[in-house]
Every structure is written in structure tokens, then in C-alpha cells.
Amino acid sequence: MQETFDHFHRHVEALIGKRDYAAALACLTGGLSDHRTHHDALLWLGVLGLHAQRPALAQAALSERLLSEPKAQAVSLIARTLTGSAAHAYWQEAYRSEPTNTLTLTAYLTSLQHNAAEQGQSGKQRSQQQYQQLLKRHATPVADVQAAATLAPFFAHGLGLPCGGVWQHGNRLKGWYLAHSDSAAPTFTLNAGNQRATVAPALTSQLAATPDLPAMRLYWLDSALKGMAEGTPLQVEANGTALLGSPLNWQPTAPLTLPASKRSSHRVVVLVPVYKGHAETIACIESVLASQAENTTPFRLVVVNDASPDSELVNALQQLATNGHIELHHQAHNQGFIGTVNNGLRQCAGNNVILLNADTLVHGNWVDRLHTAAYRHPNVASVTPLSNNGELMSLLAPCEPAAALTPAQLAQLDNAAAKANGHAGEQDVEIDTGCGFCLYLRSDALAEQGGLDPTLTRGYGEESDWCYRAHRHGRHHRGALDVVVAHQGGVSFGDEKRLRVKQNLAVLEQRYPHAEQRFNACLTTDPMQQGRYRLIRQWLRNQPLATFRPNGLTSVPLWPSVAQAERSLRAPSSDIALARSGQRQLTLCGSQPHAWRLAYRLPEQRTDLAADLHALGVTSAMPTTYALSHWLTATLPAMAQAPVTATLLANHALVTNHAPSTKHAPATANQAQANVVLPSHGALIAVAGQSESLQQPALAELANALSKQQQATYLLLLNPPGQMASALVSSGHVFSLPLATSRWKERVALCHAHLPLSAVLLLDTQPATLADAHWLTEQQPLPWLVPEHLATEATWLANPEGVIRLTSLLSLATRPRQPNARTAPSKASGIQA
Known part of the structure; x- marks a missing residue:
């Protein structure tokens, strides 16, 4: 099996190396359809997109990858397709994910330099301060000589020459010193109280000059110190320059030994x-x-x-x-x-x-x-x-x-x-x-x-x-x-x-x-859970109801995921919400007076759920999707309300306050179809819709058309079905980006604010779908693309950027292209009405 995977990697790498991008794309598209190679194919598609100058392909594939693993690789590759603040945000997340990785650190430092150059004076000062703090943080310890050499240009740029750092490593003293190449070779001077010693560098590296920096020499300190008393302040200098980390207090190399107690154990x-x-x-x-x-x-x-x-x-x-x-x-x-x-x-x-x-x-x-x-x-x-x-x-x-x-x-x-x-x-x-x-x-x-x-x-x-x-x-x-x-x-x-x-x-x-x-x-076993829940229930029942339910409503929304439920609690008028968190699990969460959460296994814990809802004055639930309405009727018929309608969105503030703006008049039922122009370098379109809508044949037909016409338009499903249809996956134009349901806060916030989307495609107007679409456009001014049969329902709930009516989903595969597109799309580029 491993041999098969290795062959797949070697084959793709060879095709990209020969610039046979069409063959590489065909191979990787096939890899997407196989669950064994799907994960790796996403990463290779990102690499292919970079080499073939198809940034939208890289962004689409890698966005799915970055929400499925903690490593920084996918985040770093996307950063290379972006410019300005968006690129900086991705490099920052890459560093946050792997702060001990030297390559990730250097990329983030480079981004900080560029970011400082593009800002005003106050912003430039903040970036420079952040840059210097980061350098000082990583100056001690440095992993090895190679890492020190890699970081040397940044140290020279941010800390000035000469500079250096020192730290204790077991019973050894390690450090580095960076100076102009024509400077005198340093002698490391060690001062410990009245004792003084000198140490010669263990290694020396010559660093060539660059357009921004002169030629430099890096000197490495590595010396065993024997007999150093614990807690002794050790001052270390190189040619009179105090090194970062100095003075350091010499620490023992083993845990402190403590005597056994001779007193009562009650002290x-x-x-x-x-x-x-x-x-x-x-x-x-x-x-x-x-x-x-x-x-x-x-x-x-x-x-x-x-x-x-x-x-x-x-x-x-x-x-x-x-x-x-x-x-x-x-x-x-x-x-x-x-x-x-x-x-x-x-x-x-x-x-x-x-x-x-x-x-x-x-x-x-x-x-x-x-x-x-x-x-x-x-x-x-x-x-x-x-x-x-x-x-x-x-x-x-x-x-x-x-x-x-x-x-x-x-x-x-x-x-x-x-x-x-x-x-x-x-x-x-x-x-x-x-x-x-x-x-x-x-x-x-x-x-x-x-x-x-x-x-x-x-x-x-x-x-x-x-x-x-x-x-x-x-x-x-x-x-x-x-x-x-x-x-x-x-x-x-x-x-x-x-x-x-x-x-x-x-x-x-x-x-x-x-x-x-x-x-x-x-x-996984969470042995603390029952104790937490007993505490929360005790807490809920011993405060005035108004503390937890300031809105006084007796019905609460039921969402498809905990992430969506928690987002709904941001609205001032929302205090508690329900979420289906598994096939047989329901989660109740609240925001007043601070965050709390209870989960229930159904039907075993139906009595506990009923008791908790009764204590909170809740008599019914408002499902935000049709599927939830059917599930609730079958699972908890006493709580089920009337069939879900979009009216719930307005009447019960199921999304944060987004009053339609008069700046952009929403489309009307008689409005002519708007002209949709997609950028020539590629477009990312977020797809909002529930599982049944994602299974419709029209979506598979659109994916197939985009693939056959080799269009650079990619669909990102905010709520993928449990098993994505093979027709969607094998097209190579549909990727899963579960921003709506993921609780990975840092990565979700990153994509939410900086992924260069062109529009949001609505497949239905269920309240959860509309809430997702509104949330996605909080930070990016994106229009909604709505099939004609849904446009009338969506117009009165349109976001400020308006609704663009589509005669059919297939019309997205035949849109004209912008002739002079930039290499990297901006946050809101690509759709013109």
C-alpha cells in the first residue's frame, strides 16, 4: 500500500517538474475520488496551482486541506497566492500553527517586513515593534547553527549589527554572535560574580552579502560549564556586546530535590x-x-x-x-x-x-x-x-x-x-x-x-x-x-x-x-462531563430566569451545528440555542450571563432535556432547516413547531442584525437578469445550502460543465453532505470548506475575512442557509447568486451587495471573463452586476 502512495507522489511530482500541468491535473482529479489519496491530492493541487499560475485552484484545494489538519503547510501555500493584508494574515496563522518551524518563522518575518512597508507611520511602528519582539523571542534558544544562519539576515535587519543570543542547554552554554565579516573575531567573555572566563567560538560561518545587507560572519558558542553554582547570574558578552538572554541564571540540570514531610500532612x-x-x-x-x-x-x-x-x-x-x-x-x-x-x-x-x-x-x-x-x-x-x-x-x-x-x-x-x-x-x-x-x-x-x-x-x-x-x-x-x-x-x-x-x-x-x-x-472519554453538567444545572436553577433568558421567548432556534448555534448567540436578542451535534445528540448552549453548554444523548436523555428546557421557560424549538424539522418531529414531537420558513429569520433574529441596506436596492421579481463577469484568473464561489440541496442534479451538472470547459471557477461547499457525491468530487471543481460548521476558530476566522471569494451561491433559502450567507458577507462585500426560482424569496433578505438572479446554475459555466485580471484576486473581485 505504501508503495502505491509513493508511486502516486513521484508520478505527480515528475509531471509538475516537466510542466505537464494538464496530465498532473488529470492524475490529481482522479486522486480526489479515492479516499486513500484524497487528502494528499488536495496538497498537490495547491502545488500545481502555484506552478501553473492558477491561484484559484490552489486556494480552493488548500482551503479544504487547512480545515482538516493542524499543520501550517496548506496555510503557507495559500499565503503565496495572495498579496497585502490577506497574505500577511495567512502567514501569521502559519506561524501560530508551527512557531518552532524555522521556515514558517522566516516567512512570517518577511511578511511583517512587507506589511510594515505598506502601512502608514503608526502602523509601520507597530509592525516594527512586533518584528523586533518576535526576533528577541526566537533569539534564545536557536535550534542549531543552520537555523541561526537562516535567521541571521532577519536578526541583522531587526536588531542591528553586532548582535547575538545565549542560553543554557543542560550543563552547556550555547549561543550565537553575528557581526560584519571584516570585524575582529569575537571572544566570548563569561562573568559570574568575581569569576571571569573567555571562550572561543566553536564554529564560524561566512554569510554572503545581499542587496540589503553586507557580508557577515556567524559565530557559534558551545561550551561545557562545570562547577557552576545554581542560581549564579552569568553575564555573557562577545567583543563587549551583551548577548540577548544575558545575564542568565544558571539552572540545575535535574528537578529540585525536596525532603519528606516530618509534619502533619494537613499543612x-x-x-x-x-x-x-x-x-x-x-x-x-x-x-x-x-x-x-x-x-x-x-x-x-x-x-x-x-x-x-x-x-x-x-x-x-x-x-x-x-x-x-x-x-x-x-x-x-x-x-x-x-x-x-x-x-x-x-x-x-x-x-x-x-x-x-x-x-x-x-x-x-x-x-x-x-x-x-x-x-x-x-x-x-x-x-x-x-x-x-x-x-x-x-x-x-x-x-x-x-x-x-x-x-x-x-x-x-x-x-x-x-x-x-x-x-x-x-x-x-x-x-x-x-x-x-x-x-x-x-x-x-x-x-x-x-x-x-x-x-x-x-x-x-x-x-x-x-x-x-x-x-x-x-x-x-x-x-x-x-x-x-x-x-x-x-x-x-x-x-x-x-x-x-x-x-x-x-x-x-x-x-x-x-x-x-x-x-x-x-x-474522548471526558470523565469530567457529568460533574460539569450537574454544576451547570445547579447554576441554572438558582438564578432568576431573566438572567439567562432576557429576551423572554418561549421558543428557541435549532441549528444544524454547534458552530452555527454559537454564532447565533452573538445577536443581542439571542440568549440560548439548540444544535444537532450528532445523529442522536442535541446540544443546548447559552450566552447569558456567560457561555455555557449541555449535551444530550437521545432518546436516553430526553427527560433531562425536557427538564432543562422547562427550567429555562422553553416550550418549543424552531428548526432552521427542513431536515431538522423532520428529525425533530420524529425525535421530539412535543417540541416540534410548524414547518420551517424563511420568516423565522426575521421574526426571531436567527442571524446577527443585518438590516437590508438601501444603498444597494435588492433585486425584484421583475428585474432583468444581471450580468455576471468572473475574473479570468479564476473565481472562488462559496456555496450555501443544506444537504438535500447539495444533492440536486443541477449542481453536479454545473461541476461537470466547469470541468469539461476547463473553467477556472471553483465551488466551495460551506455545508458539505456527509459523503460528497462522487460526481462533485471527481470534477475537480468542487471542494469542501465547512466554514459554517467548523469550530476551528482561528482557521475559520482566517478564511472568513481573507479568502478571496467572488460571491455566495445560494441553493435554497432555508433559515440556516441564509444565516450562513449573511455571516459570510459580514467582512467581505459579496453579492448573492440566486437561481431564478429562489430569487423572489431571497430578495427581501438580501445583503447590501444585492441579489444576482441566475436563469440556471449552468449559466455560471458560461460567464464572460474579465480581460485584465490581476494575478491574485482581491477580497471582493470577480462579480459585476
């Missing part, structure tokens, strides 16, 4: 490492102090200041310590999150420790409940509470963060959790790994495992490493379902988080080969 320390975030940090500390009176478990509050640059924050912490409210420890030099936590663990040796991020809020007797969970079962290593943003313990769903909670919202949720999940057997569940935003670490497990691993890159994944080490010693981790801790997330690290996560995940995957499989299994 607890709340440890808060602090760096930035003045308001968040003080709010966190105040919430902990306010909870002391409500907890019977005695605890100390220990704060470690990681050399914060915020003098107001440091002064506020010092005042709290002076008044006896906290135990404060200052670090003379910034040691990063791991070093700071380990320093704090030394201060707390022998105690149970609750590691608490400075951007959290706590409530009530949270310490009592976490402490009880930690000792309820034998061999527990850690306990993590529920949170709005808590990885596996997130309230919406595992690894799905929600907006930050106010103190009042936290109090309501935490009280509901304590009551709903306070019964025996329901307080906690076993989870794969804890999360460091609020992590209770048992004293015996700390003595066994030691502290966090200092060899990991700062900031993210270190608690997972600790938990996986504990697994190896027969310990397990619990999720406390009766505690909620609010977590804002990302206050100290900002957009640096994803890079640090990726760097550490690569290390963890090598250390613990089965960890990802176990984590994914925990995601």
Missing part, C-alpha cells in the same frame, strides 16, 4: 509566583486572603517575586508583606516560571503546596475542598479544580477556554459546584494530568518527584512533566468537580505561550511516548 502553602499583571495579581491575592476565614484547613500564602519590572506591583506586594498578610520572597534576577516555582517550593518544603497562578481568583472554602480531594484516595499526586480556562478541567468542554469570570460569576459557579458535586462519589474524578493554573501538590508526592524540571523552556508544560513523572511512580491525578477557580490566562506570557508550549511538547513527546495517547483518551 498547606498557597504558592503564587509573580512577574507582571498588577491588577490581576493583586485581585488574586486579595481573593485568597478573603477566603482564609472560610477555610478550616490552615494555610500560608507565599508570594515569590520573579524580579518584576513593575515597581508599583512590587511596592504593593511589599506593603502586603509588611502588614503581615503574605510571606514575600524577592528574586534578584528573573528566573522564569520554573525557577521561581522551584524557589518557592524550597521555602515550602515538607508542606502540601497549592501552586496558584497570579491571574486566578478563588472563592469560599476552596482550600478545604482541594485538600480533601487530595487525601480522599491513596496515591494521589495532584488535584486540579474546574475553571473557565483550565485545560482538561475547563467548564465548557475539555481544552476549550471561555472568557474570564468576574468575582460574582465565580462565586455563583463555585457555590453551584460545591452543592451539585458535593455528594460522595461525585466530588472528583481521575484525570490524565493536572493543570498549573491551580494545582494542589501532595507533600509526599513532592518529596518523591521533587520540583519542576528546570531543563524545560519557561512557562508551559512543566506541570505535565511533573504529573507524568508521578504516573511512572504509580500515582494518579484528580479533577475536583466541587471547586471552581477563575483563570484569565496568558497575562505574563501573552502571545509567546504557543511557542513555549510547542517547544516543551516536543520534549515531553520524547520522554513519555504514550502520554499523548493517554491525554487524547481522557479527552
Whole structure:
């Protein structure tokens, strides 16, 4: 089988190399029809489109690919077909997807340079600042000499010459230095207190001059440092130039060893490492102090200041310590999150420790409940509470963060959790790994495992490493379902988080080969679900109905997907919605007073659904498609309303407010057919329609006509049927782009705003279809193409760009072309009425 795949790849690559694009296209079109090669054929079509200068083909095929895999390859290829802000947005997403990939980084840096050149003065300054921040972030560490050489032109351009970086790698000191080629060869000078040493470069690389930069030399530092005391500040210079990352505090190369507890296991320390975030940090500390009176478990509050640059924050912490409210420890030099936590663990040796991020809020007797969970079962290593943003313990769903909670919202949720999940057997569940935003670490497990691993890159994944080490010693981790801790997330690290996560995940995957499989299994089984649902139901039933249902309607919309339901909740008049999330599953979601969600397996959980809807004052559902209407009648006949009509769209605000504009008068029933002109370089037309409409023969005939006439018009199905008809797939002109139903927020937002669409083709006027069409035109001024038999229904719901009537779908295959089209289409190019 693998040999067959290899032959397919070699054959296509050879055809493209010989510029036999017609043969390559025929081969790839055939590959689309085979489920075994469909995925790879999409990528090769993107490559073919680039080589043959058919950007629309590349964009169509790759858009389907980018919504089916996390890698940046498809995103990067599309970026090469675009210009201006659209190209920059795609390069930005490519970097976000794979921030540790040097090629992706260099492409994004190049895009930032171009973007700065095209903006005004203020925009140029912002881009330059972002450019420099990115360079400094990636200056330490650099993977190897080759990566440093690849990045050298960017370092020279953004940081100036000479420049360099240095970092610790185990017991070795690594770094790089970049200077003009005619500069004196550097000597790396190491200063550690009263000790001084010099080190010669390990490698030297000559970099040729370019039109923008002079010839340069890259020098690589790689030296073993033995006998360096832990925590020693090490200043590193090259020919008098301080290197980025210097001074660095020399870290141990193994986790901190902690003594076994000689005291009662009931002693607890709340440890808060602090760096930035003045308001968040003080709010966190105040919430902990306010909870002391409500907890019977005695605890100390220990704060470690990681050399914060915020003098107001440091002064506020010092005042709290002076008044006896906290135990404060200052670090003379910034040691990063791991070093700071380990320093704090030394201060707390022998105690149970609750590691608490400075951007959290706590409530009530949270310490009592976490402490009880930690000792309820034998061999527990850690306990993590529920949170709005808590990885596996997130309230919406595992690894799905929600907006930050106010103190009042936290109090309501935490009280509901304590009551709903306070019964025996329901307080906690076993989870794969804890999360460091609020992590209770048992004293015996700390003595066994030691502290966090200092060899990991700062900031993210270190608690997972600790938990996986504990697994190896027969310990397990619990999720406390009766505690909620609010977590804002990302206050100290900002957009640096994803890079640090990726760097550490690569290390963890090598250390613990089965960890990802176990984590994914925990995601799939979701042992936290029942506890989350009990909490939400308790929460729903203990607040005034108006809190959740400000619109007061007794009927709610039923959507084909959770993504569409959640989009409908953006409208001010929409507060809850239903979504069919599987053949036998229904999801209820709400937006007031903040996001929440419940899912039901039908018919087994029909009673639970009825009870929840009754508590919310809901008596019926409004299906937004004909298929949903039939399904609802068969599954929940008591909730079914009259057959769905487009009137529901206007009467119940099933889409965000889009009042038809008078700027573009919508078409009337007697209006003559408009002239549709497609760009000669190719057009992307989004197709909005429900599954039954996508099965109509006319659509297959259009796809076949586009293929036979070798038209450069491609159809992107926003709501593909479960199994796309073979006639559509084999045409090579119809691709699946499930923007309407996908919940991949970053990628959906990218395509929504920047994919160069020419129009939206409506195959029906069901409310869900019209909602999709309205949503798609929020950011791109796209006209609607509507078959004549639907035009009368669609005119009064037209978007500001108007409705263009088609005598038939086949008429799209015979449209005239623009004679002077650009290589890369703009956002709204291609359709003229």
C-alpha cells in the first residue's frame, strides 16, 4: 500500500517538474475520488496551482486541506497566492500553527517586513515593534547553527549589527554572535560574580552579502560549564556586546530535590509566583486572603517575586508583606516560571503546596475542598479544580477556554459546584494530568518527584512533566468537580505561550511516548462531563430566569451545528440555542450571563432535556432547516413547531442584525437578469445550502460543465453532505470548506475575512442557509447568486451587495471573463452586476 502512495507522489511530482500541468491535473482529479489519496491530492493541487499560475485552484484545494489538519503547510501555500493584508494574515496563522518551524518563522518575518512597508507611520511602528519582539523571542534558544544562519539576515535587519543570543542547554552554554565579516573575531567573555572566563567560538560561518545587507560572519558558542553554582547570574558578552538572554541564571540540570514531610500532612502553602499583571495579581491575592476565614484547613500564602519590572506591583506586594498578610520572597534576577516555582517550593518544603497562578481568583472554602480531594484516595499526586480556562478541567468542554469570570460569576459557579458535586462519589474524578493554573501538590508526592524540571523552556508544560513523572511512580491525578477557580490566562506570557508550549511538547513527546495517547483518551472519554453538567444545572436553577433568558421567548432556534448555534448567540436578542451535534445528540448552549453548554444523548436523555428546557421557560424549538424539522418531529414531537420558513429569520433574529441596506436596492421579481463577469484568473464561489440541496442534479451538472470547459471557477461547499457525491468530487471543481460548521476558530476566522471569494451561491433559502450567507458577507462585500426560482424569496433578505438572479446554475459555466485580471484576486473581485 505504501508503495502505491509513493508511486502516486513521484508520478505527480515528475509531471509538475516537466510542466505537464494538464496530465498532473488529470492524475490529481482522479486522486480526489479515492479516499486513500484524497487528502494528499488536495496538497498537490495547491502545488500545481502555484506552478501553473492558477491561484484559484490552489486556494480552493488548500482551503479544504487547512480545515482538516493542524499543520501550517496548506496555510503557507495559500499565503503565496495572495498579496497585502490577506497574505500577511495567512502567514501569521502559519506561524501560530508551527512557531518552532524555522521556515514558517522566516516567512512570517518577511511578511511583517512587507506589511510594515505598506502601512502608514503608526502602523509601520507597530509592525516594527512586533518584528523586533518576535526576533528577541526566537533569539534564545536557536535550534542549531543552520537555523541561526537562516535567521541571521532577519536578526541583522531587526536588531542591528553586532548582535547575538545565549542560553543554557543542560550543563552547556550555547549561543550565537553575528557581526560584519571584516570585524575582529569575537571572544566570548563569561562573568559570574568575581569569576571571569573567555571562550572561543566553536564554529564560524561566512554569510554572503545581499542587496540589503553586507557580508557577515556567524559565530557559534558551545561550551561545557562545570562547577557552576545554581542560581549564579552569568553575564555573557562577545567583543563587549551583551548577548540577548544575558545575564542568565544558571539552572540545575535535574528537578529540585525536596525532603519528606516530618509534619502533619494537613499543612498547606498557597504558592503564587509573580512577574507582571498588577491588577490581576493583586485581585488574586486579595481573593485568597478573603477566603482564609472560610477555610478550616490552615494555610500560608507565599508570594515569590520573579524580579518584576513593575515597581508599583512590587511596592504593593511589599506593603502586603509588611502588614503581615503574605510571606514575600524577592528574586534578584528573573528566573522564569520554573525557577521561581522551584524557589518557592524550597521555602515550602515538607508542606502540601497549592501552586496558584497570579491571574486566578478563588472563592469560599476552596482550600478545604482541594485538600480533601487530595487525601480522599491513596496515591494521589495532584488535584486540579474546574475553571473557565483550565485545560482538561475547563467548564465548557475539555481544552476549550471561555472568557474570564468576574468575582460574582465565580462565586455563583463555585457555590453551584460545591452543592451539585458535593455528594460522595461525585466530588472528583481521575484525570490524565493536572493543570498549573491551580494545582494542589501532595507533600509526599513532592518529596518523591521533587520540583519542576528546570531543563524545560519557561512557562508551559512543566506541570505535565511533573504529573507524568508521578504516573511512572504509580500515582494518579484528580479533577475536583466541587471547586471552581477563575483563570484569565496568558497575562505574563501573552502571545509567546504557543511557542513555549510547542517547544516543551516536543520534549515531553520524547520522554513519555504514550502520554499523548493517554491525554487524547481522557479527552474522548471526558470523565469530567457529568460533574460539569450537574454544576451547570445547579447554576441554572438558582438564578432568576431573566438572567439567562432576557429576551423572554418561549421558543428557541435549532441549528444544524454547534458552530452555527454559537454564532447565533452573538445577536443581542439571542440568549440560548439548540444544535444537532450528532445523529442522536442535541446540544443546548447559552450566552447569558456567560457561555455555557449541555449535551444530550437521545432518546436516553430526553427527560433531562425536557427538564432543562422547562427550567429555562422553553416550550418549543424552531428548526432552521427542513431536515431538522423532520428529525425533530420524529425525535421530539412535543417540541416540534410548524414547518420551517424563511420568516423565522426575521421574526426571531436567527442571524446577527443585518438590516437590508438601501444603498444597494435588492433585486425584484421583475428585474432583468444581471450580468455576471468572473475574473479570468479564476473565481472562488462559496456555496450555501443544506444537504438535500447539495444533492440536486443541477449542481453536479454545473461541476461537470466547469470541468469539461476547463473553467477556472471553483465551488466551495460551506455545508458539505456527509459523503460528497462522487460526481462533485471527481470534477475537480468542487471542494469542501465547512466554514459554517467548523469550530476551528482561528482557521475559520482566517478564511472568513481573507479568502478571496467572488460571491455566495445560494441553493435554497432555508433559515440556516441564509444565516450562513449573511455571516459570510459580514467582512467581505459579496453579492448573492440566486437561481431564478429562489430569487423572489431571497430578495427581501438580501445583503447590501444585492441579489444576482441566475436563469440556471449552468449559466455560471458560461460567464464572460474579465480581460485584465490581476494575478491574485482581491477580497471582493470577480462579480459585476
